[in-house]
Amino acid sequence: EVQLVESGGGLVRPGESLRLSCAASGFTFYNYGMNWVRQAPGTGLEWVSTISDSGGRTYYADSVKGRFTISRDNSKNTLYLQMNNLRAEDTAVYYCAKGKYYQDEESPFHIWGQGTVVTVSS
Amino acid sequence: DIQMTQSPSSLSASVGDRVTITCRASHDIAKYLAWFQQKPGRAPKLLIYTASTLESGVPSRFSGSGSGTDFTLTISSLQPEDIATYYCQKYSSALWTFGQGTKVEFK
Numbered sequence: 001e002v003q004l005v006e007s008g009g010g011l012v013r014p015g016e017s018l019r020l021s022c023a024a025s026g027f028t029f030y031n032y033g034m035n036w037v038r039q040a041p042g043t044g045l046e047w048v049s050t051i052s053d054s055g056g057r058t059y060y061a062d063s064v065k066g067r068f069t070i071s072r073d074n075s076k077n078t079l080y081l082q083m084n085n086l087r088a089e090d091t092a093v094y095y096c097a098k099g100k101y102y103q104d105e106e107s108p109f110h111i112w113g114q115g116t117v118v119t120v121s122s
Numbered sequence: 123d124i125q126m127t128q129s130p131s132s133l134s135a136s137v138g139d140r141v142t143i144t145c146r147a148s149h150d151i152a153k154y155l156a157w158f159q160q161k162p163g164r165a166p167k168l169l170i171y172t173a174s175t176l177e178s179g180v181p182s183r184f185s186g187s188g189s190g191t192d193f194t195l196t197i198s199s200l201q202p203e204d205i206a207t208y209y210c211q212k213y214s215s216a217l218w219t220f221g222q223g224t225k226v227e228f229k
Contacts (some may be wrong), residue, residue, distance in 0.1 A: 037166075107153070112165035
């Protein structure tokens with residue numbers, strides 16, 4: 001069974017950092033692009049970042065560019081999101097999602113994790 | 123950047139009704155369009171991709187159509203378990219933009 005499990009969320013103060021992890025199982029992780037999506041309380045879905053299967057290509061929404069870094073460790077089947085200089089508006093549930101297409105990150109988001117909550121507040 | 127605009131933002135319908143949600147892209151995105159269903163407190167679920175391809179396991183009462191800039195998600199006969207918020211998403215040209223969502227409620 002394909003499974004994604006996020007961890008690393010929590011309560012932090014503005015300006016602090018946090019690293020999210022997404023542990024993948026049930027598929028050949030290194031063959032698929034991976035993504036982060038967030039959802040602020042009571043609002044819609046916002047795409048955050050995407051990484052290619054090899055990790056060689058990364059993409060970011062303008063709202064997080066320069067502050068967030070997506071990465072992956074294919075030997076550990078794990079996706080990461082390093083979040084620096086956090087702001088109140090980064091408060092959200094963060095989901096990781098697997099791309100549907102083999103070796104193509106321009107792909108619909110096929111399987112989602114359950115999400116991890118990040119709260120940025122003083 | 124390409125914007126994705128859904129309408130309506132919410133709708134009320136009865137069991138058995140035909141429900142239609144539209145999604146408009148600000149630029150041509152060919153058929154690089156997906157639809158998701160999200161129930162409260164749950165992760166989104168992929169329903170349709172390439173504008174009209176039904177994801178495995180999704181009931182056939184769901185269908186998608188369109189290409190270019192105008193797309194439609196149709197539920198042919200609304201069921202109680204279909205009460206949710208629906209999102210469109212483009213996945214081309216290195217931007218994976220979502221629409222703002224359409225909340226489907228019972229009348």
